[in-house]
Amino acid sequence: DGGITQSPKYLFRKEGQNVTLSCEQNLNHDAMYWYRQDPGQGLRLIYYSQIVNDFQKGDIAEGYSVSREKKESFPLTVTSAQKNPTAFYLCASSTDRASQPQHFGDGTRLSIL
């Protein structure tokens, strides 16, 4: 079945450590997105990519980095510069048209040890 796969489902980070969250899609979508969700809050955009080898910062990009080397993959690295990384991270993908919906993965929950 086509869809978006995020891994791992749960992730723990030690102080000063970088961690990478995986997002893979087989929907042949050009655009991919990373959102962060804090308890009781809506989603906030971290980074998005409209095509391979190109990406733009969202509203809260500080302390995060991404790459888009393949159309299917858009990994997110949470760096040690992100001082409050505990959150629920969601990856999404879509065509490049607003007339088509974004589809979401099941998320990765990141916690600090």
Added chain:
Amino acid sequence: DAKTTQPPSMDCAEGRAANLPCNHSTISGNEYVYWYRQIHSQGPQYIIHGLKNNETNEMASLIITEDRKSSTLILPHATLRDTAVYYCIVRVAPGSARQLTFGSGTQLTVLP
């Protein structure tokens, strides 16, 4: 993108229709209305979207007022599994791969 306003919470009896309202009074002519829902600890699930006309799919119906300043999502026969936070979002027209702006949404609780 236009801002949306939704009630923070609603209850609905199981088997009855759930009608979730959304105000988007500043919507532009080229902005689509999208509805998503999120069950606790899962990713948002796309429900339905529309531009001007009312829309219906296997999950729900979307009623958009003629002036497009508000819309209503209708779940015709709510079940306990429909308990979730429902988000109404407006998004710009084709040609833009911009983000979805999620507000606080409406917590729908379906009661047995």
